[in-house]
Amino acid sequence: MSYSPTDPPRQLIDQVRAAASARRPLRIIGGDTKAFYGQPVAGEPVSTSGWAGIVSHEPSELVVTVRAGTPLVDLEAALAEQGQCLPFEPPRFGPASTIGGAVAAGLAGPARASAGGVRDYVLGVQFIDGRGEWLTFGGQVMKNVAGYDVSRVLAGSMGTLGILTDISLKVLPLAPAEATLVFSLGQHDALEQLHRWGGQPLPLNASCWVTDQTQAEAPELLFLRLRGAVAAVESACERLSREAGGRRMDNAETGPDWAACRDQTLPFFNAPAPDLCLWRLSVPQTAPVISLPFAQLIEWHGAQRWLWAPASAAAEIRSAAAAVNGHATLFRAGADGAPGVPRFDRQTAVIDTITQRLRAEFDPAGIFNPGRMG
Numbered sequence: 233m234s235y236s237p238t239d240p241p242r243q244l245i246d247q248v249r250a251a252a253s254a255r256r257p258l259r260i261i262g263g264d265t266k267a268f269y270g271q272p273v274a275g276e277p278v279s280t281s282g283w284a285g286i287v288s289h290e291p292s293e294l295v296v297t298v299r300a301g302t303p304l305v306d307l308e309a310a311l312a313e314q315g316q317c318l319p320f321e322p323p324r325f326g327p328a329s330t331i332g333g334a335v336a337a338g339l340a341g342p343a344r345a346s347a348g349g350v351r352d353y354v355l356g357v358q359f360i361d362g363r364g365e366w367l368t369f370g371g372q373v374m375k376n377v378a379g380y381d382v383s384r385v386l387a388g389s390m391g392t393l394g395i396l397t398d399i400s401l402k403v404l405p406l407a408p409a410e411a412t413l414v415f416s417l418g419q420h421d422a423l424e425q426l427h428r429w430g431g432q433p434l435p436l437n438a439s440c441w442v443t444d445q446t447q448a449e450a451p452e453l454l455f456l457r458l459r460g461a462v463a464a465v466e467s468a469c470e471r472l473s474r475e476a477g478g479r480r481m482d483n484a485e486t487g488p489d490w491a492a493c494r495d496q497t498l499p500f501f502n503a504p505a506p507d508l509c510l511w512r513l514s515v516p517q518t519a520p521v522i523s524l525p526f527a528q529l530i531e532w533h534g535a536q537r538w539l540w541a542p543a544s545a546a547a548e549i550r551s552a553a554a555a556v557n558g559h560a561t562l563f564r565a566g567a568d569g570a571p572g573v574p575r576f577d578r579q580t581a582v583i584d585t586i587t588q589r590l591r592a593e594f595d596p597a598g599i600f601n602p603g604r605m606g
Contacts, residue, residue: 240366241283241397248395249364251276252597260391260601262301263328266337268564270390270575271606275599280332283397286310294403295355300332300396307331316403319347324495332396338388341494342438342457345517345532347404351387358398359386362595370400385590391601393594407437407459411469412486413478415454417441419530420521422454425476426533427518434468435460440493441530442500457490493531500529504540506567511549513537515558522552538563543570550577574606 251258257275261267284301291314298307304324311317321341322334335357340349356370370383386393417425422441429436437459443452456478458465472478492498501510513522517535522528526539541549543566553560559577562570587605591598 241360244278244280244283244360244395244397245364245366247276247278248360248362248599251278251599252362252364255597256599257602258599260336260395262330262333262336263303263326265324265326265329266333266339269337269339270601270604272569273601273604275602278395280330280395280397281328284330287398289314291316294405295400296403297356297398297400298331299398300330300335302331303327304329304331304334311403312406315406317406318353318401319404320344320350320353321347321494322350331399331401335387335399336389336391336396338390342440342490342531343459345439345535346437349387351384353402354383354387354399355402356400357383357386357396359394359396361394362597362599366397367394390604392605393590394600409458409460409462409465410437410483411458411465412481412483412490413456413458413469413472414481415456415476415478416451417454417476418452419528422452422530423519423521423534425454429456429472430517430533434458434472435464436533438490439531439533440490442498443527455486455489457486498529500527500538503564503566507542508540509543509562509566509570509573510564511539511541512561512563513539513549513553513558514561515553515556519556519558522556524549524552542566543568543573546573553577576605 248258258278259273259275260278262280280301282301283299284303285299286302286307287297287299289296289310294316296311304322305327308318321343323339323341335350335354338350354370356368358366358368360366386396415422419441426439435458436456438457440455441453443450456472458468469480473480503510513536515522515535515537517533519534522537524539526541529538530536543562546562550560561577562573562575
C-alpha cells in the first residue's frame with residue numbers, strides 16, 4: 233500500500249496542538265514494545281499505529297520511505313521480496329514493533345558493529361513538533377538552518393523532540409552468502425581473537441559471546457557470523473576453522489538464534505531473579521575483560537556487553553564502564569522499577585546544553601515524553 237507523502241496526519245496534529253495549548257504531557261507510542269526503555273512516562277497516550285504503510289520504495293535507488301506506525305515485520309517482508317534489508321537489524325521486542333519506534337529508540341541488532349547504527353541509514357524524516365507543526369528534514373527537501381542534521385538527531389531521541397510520522401531510509405541488498413562459526417573460548421581469549429580478526433580483511437558481520445547455561449557443563453562459546461561475497465565467506469570459514477578451531481553451523485539453526493539475540497529472547501535475557509536489572513555497557517571494541525561479579529553476554533565484537541545485576545550495583549557498574557572509556561545504561565528495570573536510579577549515564581555539560589536547546593526549539597511546552605531520558 234502506498235500513500236501521498238503530502239497527506240498530513242490531521243488526527244495526530246490536532247492532538248498535539250490541544251496538548252500544547254493545555255500544556256498536557258503526551259506519551260508517544262507505536263507498538264508500545266519498548267515501554268521498559270528509559271524512565272516511565274505519565275501522559276496522555278498518542279499512538280502512531282494508525283499512520284502506517286510504505287509511501288514509496290525505489291529498489292534500484294536503495295531507498296524506502298515509510299510511515300512511522302508501520303510494523304517492522306511488514307516493512308522487512310516488503311524489502312525481502314526485493315532482496316533487500318535494513319542492515320542495522322532493529323530489535324523487535326514483539327510483533328507490534330514499528331519502524332518509528334525503532335528509529336526513535338535508536339537501537340540496533342547484532343550487525344551494528346559492522347553495518348552501522350540506525351542514524352547511519354536515516355536519510356530524511358517528517359515529524360510533528362511541540363507546536364503541532366508538520367516539519368520535513370533531510371533527503372532532497374530541506375536542510376536545517378541551525379546546522380544540525382535533524383533527521384539523525386531524531387534517531388535515538390526517544391520521542392522527546394517530536395512525533396515521527398514518515399521516515400526515509402537507506403536499505404541494502406541481502407548478502408550473497410552467510411555462515412556462522414562457533415568457537416569454544418573463554419571471555420579473554422574470545423575478545424583477543426575478535427580484536428585480531430577486526431584488523432584483518434574478513435567479512436565479519438556479527439558476534440556473540442555467552443556462557444551457555446542451558447547445558448550442564450555451561451560451556452563458554454563465541455558465535456561469529458560472516459556475510460558477504462560467496463568466495464570471501466567460504467575462504468574465511470576455512471581459515472578460521474583451521475586457525476582457531478571454529479565449527480561451521482547450519483544456517484537453518486543459526487538464523488533463529490541470531491533473531492533471538494536481536495530480540496532478546498535468548499535464555500540469557502530471562503531475568504535470573506525478579507529484582508535484577510538488565511544493564512547494557514557500551515565500551516570501545518578493544519576494551520579488555522570488565523571484571524564484574526555478574527555473568528555477561530558480549531556483542532558487537534566486544535563493544536556491547538549485557539549483564540544482570542541489582543539496581544544497587546549502579547555505581548560499581550558505571551565506574552567499571554567508565555574505567556574503559558565506556559558508559560552503562562539501565563536497560564530493563566527489575567520488578568521494583570529501580571526507583572532513584574537514572575536509566576542513562578549523566579551526560580557531559582556540552583551534550584546537556586545542546587539537548588536542552590533542541591528541546592526548547594522543537595518542544596517548547598515540554599509535552600513530549602517528559603522525563604523519558606532521565
